[in-house]
Amino acid sequence: MTPLKTSWQAPSNIAIIKYWGKYGNQLPRNASLSFTLENAKTITTLTGEEKYASTNIDLVFLLDKVENQKFGQRISKWFETLLPYFPFLKEFKWVIESSNTFPHSSGIASSASGMAALALCLCDIASHFKSRSLETLTFDQKASFIARLGSGSASRSIIPFLSVWGKHSEVLSSSDEYAVNIDIPSVVRTYRDTILIVSPDEKSVSSSVGHGLMDLNPFSTARYVQANTNLTLLLDTLSQEDVHGFGKIAESEALTLHALMMCSDPSFILMKPQTLKIIEKIRLFRNETNLPVYFTLDAGPNIHVLYPQTVEPEVLPFIKSELLSSCHDGKILYDKVGKGPEKLS
Numbered sequence: 001m002t003p004l005k006t007s008w009q010a011p012s013n014i015a016i017i018k019y020w021g022k023y024g025n026q027l028p029r030n031a032s033l034s035f036t037l038e039n040a041k042t043i044t045t046l047t048g049e050e051k052y053a054s055t056n057i058d059l060v061f062l063l064d065k066v067e068n069q070k071f072g073q074r075i076s077k078w079f080e081t082l083l084p085y086f087p088f089l090k091e092f093k094w095v096i097e098s099s100n101t102f103p104h105s106s107g108i109a110s111s112a113s114g115m116a117a118l119a120l121c122l123c124d125i126a127s128h129f130k131s132r133s134l135e136t137l138t139f140d141q142k143a144s145f146i147a148r149l150g151s152g153s154a155s156r157s158i159i160p161f162l163s164v165w166g167k168h169s170e171v172l173s174s175s176d177e178y179a180v181n182i183d184i185p186s187v188v189r190t191y192r193d194t195i196l197i198v199s200p201d202e203k204s205v206s207s208s209v210g211h212g213l214m215d216l217n218p219f220s221t222a223r224y225v226q227a228n229t230n231l232t233l234l235l236d237t238l239s240q241e242d243v244h245g246f247g248k249i250a251e252s253e254a255l256t257l258h259a260l261m262m263c264s265d266p267s268f269i270l271m272k273p274q275t276l277k278i279i280e281k282i283r284l285f286r287n288e289t290n291l292p293v294y295f296t297l298d299a300g301p302n303i304h305v306l307y308p309q310t311v312e313p314e315v316l317p318f319i320k321s322e323l324l325s326s327c328h329d330g331k332i333l334y335d336k337v338g339k340g341p342e343k344l345s
């Protein structure tokens with residue numbers, strides 16, 4: 001049999017309403033919403049060669065042509081969880097060749113884009129086999145479901161522009177099992193996400209540890225209610241193209257995520273002094289100009305500056321003159337809302 005082979009690229013995403021807390025088999029405690037990015041992507045080629053004995057999962061993971069055993073082991077564990085849906089995974093030796101369009105040491109996690117690109121490759125290859133599992137789902141829903149089992153936020157990277165993952169009363173088709181896209185007002189398509197790299201280091205605490213800490217966090221129940229309420233409010237601001245209302249919720253969500261980590265046991269402070277310095281400058285600039293420039297943060301110190309394209313001519317000079325000097329080695333990534341994954345072969 002000729003080897004099975006396919007290539008996909010998938011983008012990273014930045015959550016505006018944050019997913020922080022999970023249960024069961026990678027199910028979210030609250031619904032989340034994210035911008036799908038355009039420039040930060042993973043490109044993955046998956047090749048499967050038939051084996052004589054179908055025993056264990058057998059794979060090699062190459063990042064930029066170099067074997068990466070740490071991520072390879074994570075993918076092996078993920079593949080084990082996929083066997084009920086894709087039993088053929090045991091019958092082939094898999095070679096996964098991946099590269100990212102964003103630099104290694106940029107503090108940008110590659111798990112969302114990486115798992116999404118690989119989930120798309122897997123679903124593509126699965127279509128060669130007669131399997132009835134997940135047959136009620138569309139191709140995108142299936143890829144999002146599979147990506148979710150690798151990394152929760154990866155489920156959102158399958159969807160263009162604006163993605164919602166988690167059951168929510170205001171989003172009819174929403175599900176805890178996969179992400180869906182929602183109608184987007186035109187202003188959203190123009191949003192910029194300028195990523196200020198304060199520290200290129202890996203996260204000081206993994207997402208899975210962070211999610212786990214929520215189980216004993218005294219504010220967790222209130223937080224899950226708040227996140228779902230914030231999603232309702234955010235959808236309202238989007239439908240009215242209220243860019244200030246949108247930004248206010250985005251900042252509050254980011255700071256809440258960080259506050260939750262600060263008051264967990266053990267406690268983690270994920271910001272650096274430069275993060276706070278940049279936040280103060282963004283707020284000062286906004287107060288002085290009334291331009292809709294807001295920020296969000298992942299579970300780390302880097303700042304995502306969010307603004308619609310219309311204000312780019314004022315915002316970019318501000319970033320260069322006021323914020324660049326607080327970034328590690330002057331590192332900035334210019335990204336924007338993007339159109340989602342693409343099949344390459």
Ligand code: PMV
Pocket residue numbers: 014015017018019020032111151152153154207208257298299
């Ligand atoms: O997908 P995970 O398990 O890496 O969790 C991601 C959590 C945040 O990035 C902090 C928030 C989110 O919704 O993406």
